[in-house]
Amino acid sequence: MNTQRQQRTRKFAALAATGLLALTACGGGDGSGSDDGPVNLRMTVWSGAPEHLKLLNGIADAYRKTHPEVKSIKFDVLPVENYTETLTTQMAGGKAPDLAWIFENSAADFVSSGALKEVKDDPDVLPAAKKIWQQDGKLYAYPFSTSPFGVFVNLDMLKKAGQPAPAELIKQGKWNWDEVDTIGAAVHAKTGKTGMVIRDFDYKAWDNLATYWDGWGAQAWSADGKTCGFDKPQMVAAMTSLHKAIFDDEAMLAPGTTADFFAGESAMTVTQMSRASLLTDKFKWDFVPLPEGPEGKYAVIGQAGIAVLAKSKHADAAAGFQAYLTNKENSAKLGAYFPQARSSQLNAATLAKSNAKLSEKQLDDVVVDGIKNGKVKPVHIGQAEIYASVRSGLDALWKPNADVQKVLTGVCNSIKPQLEQ
Incomplete structure (x- = not known):
């Protein structure tokens, strides 16, 4: 094991002591991968949506018909808000699952630490989609969800507030964050509802703000991960605009409040296509790309990988199921909720077969184009x-009279030692 990897593993183990990440040894498991006796597999997931679990259980049942040695496959739903912490705590306590969904924001730690078993590569998957799951030319998780962010829009609410539909603005070349600010403020003033919600941000999950600041060309840190980007002019401009939209114009969700778009409580929300499962016939809606920023069009991707845990007692059996779950046939099924970055499936017509709620145009404009051109949310060792x-440092920003530059400079001062390690 090289020196760099030793350093990463020690860092990962140190974090385990805080309960945030967990790994206690460089190779992960006991190395046996023994599948002697009955095999009962457990895979941790973050979604308990009935339609998601129905799909996964259906694939698992089909697999077990041809693999009688696998007695059961359980999908263990962990709360999304502390998913990684719960998973790594299980690992530290000797109760690691056999397989797990891994979020993109912890990919670098899991991959570099030795916590994951190498999985078979697939040339059909786009190279860019595999990048954060690779090390030394080997793949350690299959990127089962490469999902661009878009904007769901409540067309009825916009009409009630006398505001144009985004589709009209797109045709005019005017779908941008300034227009979103104007629309959101009008919605709030005329209906009392919230204009725009960046879903799952909730003034905690700050990396979801990449869906906003990327429009200014801002970044959390440099490409090599060593230089902080929060205090740079692009980020200051983006956060100043966001702060104005929240506190001055009341166009976006305010701190300490909630507004569920899918319950009809906001006019717009930034999220991914998997949330389409929450839509009902309560109101007319649309799904459009992210608004343009000062730097023009852009796309942001949220990603998750399916990995086999090196500490699994049934690593070989788990690897077998992982390969089956992510093959071309099942990838097409998963694509109903979790966009697949497969060359053979990356077209609107194919995606539409498993996405009845979204039109081919919506899929092409948001999903296909986003996967081809998007950038994954911030990732760092x-x-x-x-x-x-960063979360702690940004707390001071979510106040009406915050000094944006001062707050962002403070964030960089806080994380500079960590970035330079």
Whole structure:
């Protein structure tokens, strides 16, 4: 094991002591991968949506018909808000699952630490989609969800507030964050509802703000991960605009409040296509790309990988199921909720077969184009520690009279030692 990897593993183990990440040894498991006796597999997931679990259980049942040695496959739903912490706590306590969904923001830590078993590569998957799951030319998780962010729109609410539909603005070349600010403020003033919600941000999950600041060309840190980007002019401009939209114009969700778009409580929300499952016939809606920023069009991707845990007692059997779950046939099924970055499936016509709620145009404009051109949310070694520092540093920004430059400079001062390690 080289020196760099030793350093990463020690860092990962140190974080385990805080309960944020967990790994206690460089190779992960006991190395046996023994599948002697009855095999009962457990896979941790973050979604308990009935339609998601129905799909996964259906694939698992089909697999078990041809693999009688696998007696059961359980999908263990962990709360999304502390998913990684719960998973790594299980690992530290000797109760690691056999397989797990891994979020993109912790990919670098899991991959570099030895916590995951190498999985078979697939040339059909786009190289860019595999990047954060690779090390030394080997793949350690299959990127089962490469999902661009878009904007769901309540057309009825916009009409009630006398505001144009985004589709009209797109045709005019005017679908941008300034227009979103104007629309959101009008919605709030005329209906009392919230204009725009960046879903799952909730003034905690700051990396979801990449869906906003990327429009200014801002970044959390440099490409090599060593230089903080929060205090740079692009980020200051983006956060100043966001702060104005929240506190001055009341166009976006305010701190300490909630507004569920799918319950009809906001006019717009930034999220991914998997949330379409929450739509009902309560109101007319649309799904459109992210608004343009000063730097023009852009796309942001949220990603998750399916991995086999090296500490699994049934690593070989788990690898067999992982390969089956992510083959071309099942990838097409998963694509109903979790966009697949497969060359053979990356077209609107194919996606439409498993996405009845979204039109081919919506799929092409948001999903296909986003996967081809989008950038994954911020990823860094030691993400849990950095994540906590940034979140704490940004707390001072979510006040009406915050000094944006001062707050962002403070964030960089806080994480600079961590970035330079």
